[in-house]
Amino acid sequence: MGHERATKGRLTRLAGVVAMVAALAACDEGAGGAQAAATPGAPPPPAVTVQQVTLTDVPLTREYAGRTQGAREVQVRARVAGILLERTYVEGQAVAQGDLLFRIDPQPFQVRLNAAEAGLQQSRAGLRQAERNWARVAELWQSRTISARTRDDAQAELDLARAAVAAAEAEVASARIDLGYTTVEAPISGVTSLEDLPEGSLVGTGADNGLLTTITQLDPLHVVFAMPEAERMRERGLLESGRASREGEDGRVAVEIVLGDGSVHPQEGWVDFTASGVDPNTGTIRARAIVPNPDHRLLPGQFVRVRAKGLVQNGVALIPDKALMQGPQGPFVYVVDGEDKAQPRPVTAGALVDGARVIEAGLATGDRVITGGVIKVRPGAPVQAVSATAAAPDGGTGTGTGEQQQEARR
Template sequence: MQYETRRLPRLMVAAAVVAVLAACDGGDTTTSAAAPAAPPPPQVTVQPVAMADVPVAQEYAGRTQGAREVQVRARVTGILLERTYQEGQTVQQGDLLFRIDPQPFRVRLDAAEAGLQQARATLQQAQRNWNRIDELWKSRTISASTHDDARAALDLARASVAAAEAEVESARIDLGYTSVEAPLSGVTSLEDLPEGSLVGTGAGDSLLATITQLDPIHVVFSLPEAEQMRERVLLESGKASRIEEQGRVPVDVVFGDGSVHAQEGWVDFTASGVDPATGTIRARAVVPNPDHRLLPGQFVRVRVKGLVRNDVAVIPDKALMQGPQGPFVYVVDAEGKAQARPVQTGALVEDGRIVEGGLAEGDTVITEGVIKVRPGAPVQAAPPAEAAETPASEEAQG
């Protein structure tokens, strides 16, 4: 009996411990059985699809070249006395560039003018002689031979005067050639012959300098044949139209840093055939260049404008996703769920990417938050303005 009395407290303690453990296990079971709360639908930014006429600009690689490049050459032989400009200077048409020693040509002009005076004196004498002979001939006091000789002498004197006048004009022109003027406005090159050189009229000793016209300047570029054919199909089918300014196709010139030349140019030439070596069509644009920012030989991008795509949709490029079957976008259906929609994309324009097919007027496209979207799952859609205000309001509350 004493042993059982001593054992009883121990049994009671053990029972109490078991009861406590059971209570703890029961609480955990209740907690684990509770279902977790469902996450809210992701918030996304949406944009309704609106069909409109969209201007399209196409860019091509191009290279600049002077609108005109003229070689300044000597037209008479002589000593080059002076160069009147600084090399690399911009000159205007008619500016004096070089002086060739004029003295020999002045002497030749003086001699030609003296010869002209002599010929005119001879003509006057022949005219007076003819007048006398003709009167005698009418009275039949001289022979026909004498009359004919007087007439021939008069005609010869007149011809001599004409030849002398031509000689004077030639000498005057050569004297004028000793002052070499700029044939056009442009930028001068390095001189080819220094002052004091003997210049001539041959190919090897007549070149004095070169002038390149920079305003306007030409930009040469090539149009891919396939792209031109596609544009022609769009124009003929009515899916595109061409807007020209004063009958010309406008262009912008884009520099390597992305900046755009201040003056707009236009296309003035397109080849009538395709280059078989490159499969491209050669074209040229004329661009005003008053500040000479464009220089010959410069690589630029030519942005050809004037093409308009008719009745197409434009969406932000970031809304496009790429899948195994090609590009697609997420649209929000009538139940507020995101659905994948395959699309056919077109050119990249200022406001986004043209969608050729797959979207209709009034469709709601998800443009931001696409990474959080699952096909068929509900989303919380907001237009761009509202979506931009939501983070700001949350930050203010915080």
């Protein structure tokens, strides 16, 4: 009996060991199966954001560095010599054309005018005497009672008297003009500078003592700038080929003036002059714009940015600038073909408009350009395309893992 119980105990322990081994084997098999199940297959196509191309007409703007200057700047000078008696304006004040600015002592010129008028009266009296004398001589000549020499002398006396009257009249006119020059008026409307000669000074008509003040016209104002020759030629080529057009019926180039703080001048101007030649030193073409300036916000000598408008490029595509790539053969973009594969497409890039790049050639309506997740794209590789309109508000693709969305945002 004891031997049978020992045998049963050994069998029981052996069965337990077998069961344990079987359990361990089952565990190893399960772990191997789980490991095999965790091994990934081929990675999924990368998620990218695409934008469908639509050809449209795009207004173009070009910016140039410019400098303001007065439309007209006139030096006000004395035209007669004398003592400066009075200045009638406040320095730096805006004056209108015809306003009185200075008074020069008029008394010497009034005396000269009086003397000239007296000389004129004397000449006219001499003319009347010569006319009466000629009338008597003419009657005597008809009766042949005087000689031809006497008649000729009377005729010469009459002619001299007439000439003396003409000279006296000219002298009176000259004296009257000089008297008028003793009041100096503003030749144009504008803003006055500091006076160069104070009241009580002896002014003259020379270069060193004749300048009284300077008037600068501020409304309108001129802005001078220069455009690169290549850009000007390219613009002309676009217009002549019909790939671009001008806005407006008059064909004028409208401009906006951007100040140093980034603000835009309220009034638009227009280009009124473009040089017919190229500056050989800079390779640029000089141009000028007229800008209304009723509130005198712009002042001469300011450095500004001139933003030329009115040029419309026809039938082009607009894509985000980040979608444009550079390769050994030039600029290109990735487009998604009908098999959802990314294919490089060479393009002709144009101007940058509000952060978007103009594509002049290489794209057609309906093409899907990759604009997000380009860094993960390989030529000819499949992609998971998501329209830009369906992308997440934060810039992701709206689908896929968080890592994919982060990459799309980049």
